[in-house]
Amino acid sequence: MKRFAQTINIIDATKLLSYLSQIEVPVMVSAMEIYMLLPKTNCKKCGLPTCMAFAVGLLGREKKVDECPPLIEEKKYEAKLKKLREVMAPIEKASETGLIIHPEKCFGCGNCVVACPVNVAAEPTRTAVGLGPEGEKVILRVEDGVVVVNNLKECKRFGPNKTLCNACTATCPSKAIEFV
Ligand code: SF4
Ligand code: SF4
Numbered sequence: 633m634k635r636f637a638q639t640i641n642i643i644d645a646t647k648l649l650s651y652l653s654q655i656e657v658p659v660m661v662s663a664m665e666i667y668m669l670l671p672k673t674n675c676k677k678c679g680l681p682t683c684m685a686f687a688v689g690l691l692g693r694e695k696k697v698d699e700c701p702p703l704i705e706e707k708k709y710e711a712k713l714k715k716l717r718e719v720m721a722p723i724e725k726a727s728e729t730g731l732i733i734h735p736e737k738c739f740g741c742g743n744c745v746v747a748c749p750v751n752v753a754a755e756p757t758r759t760a761v762g763l764g765p766e767g768e769k770v771i772l773r774v775e776d777g778v779v780v781v782n783n784l785k786e787c788k789r790f791g792p793n794k795t796l797c798n799a800c801t802a803t804c805p806s807k808a809i810e811f812v
């Protein structure tokens with residue numbers, strides 16, 4: 633923890649911004665955004681009672697775009713279908729179920745800790761401004777000079793509302809974090 637604090641102190645804002653600019657922008661699509669691209673008729677042909685239920689199913693990857701017959705078959709939804717396929721592509725690509733740390737490669741710089749959007753949201757007055765986290769809600773923290781994973785269920789890459797977040801791997805200079 634001490635090593636982490638020392639390192640964070642020397643990360644200046646320019647360096648941090650440079651790291652953040654390399655990050656693949658997480659796709660933060662919501663169920664409502666997906667719903668807006670559906671026919672919104674609640675016809676139930678997908679097997680679900682409402683289009684919103686289908687949107688949630690798409691987000692959780694329990695449903696596929698092709699399971700909405702009106703969207704596929706009716707010409708008037710062509711533009712929505714195209715947009716929905718674009719929006720869904722990154723979600724469908726996120727196929728990992730875990731995150732592992734290679735401790736021999738980690739040197740405790742803390743870049744991943746301050747870049748993780750869950751960490752930033754959990755500690756807006758600490759990780760959001762480049763300081764080491766103090767609470768238990770964060771996913772990544774540095775202990776004894778090596779990053780450790782906590783609360784993986786909160787990771788934006790996994791779980792029912794996954795996105796293609798890669799802020800931690802993109803900001804790690806030594807490839808010490810791997811999605812598996
Ligand atoms: S089939 Fe499509 S339009 Fe009908 S309820 Fe399901 S998502 Fe909505
Ligand atoms: S992939 Fe998960 S752990 Fe990594 S930065 Fe995103 S939310 Fe944080």
Ligand code: SF4
Binds near residue numbers: 806809
């Ligand atoms: S995993 Fe990478 S970015 Fe995170 S503390 Fe270790 S070396 Fe730094």
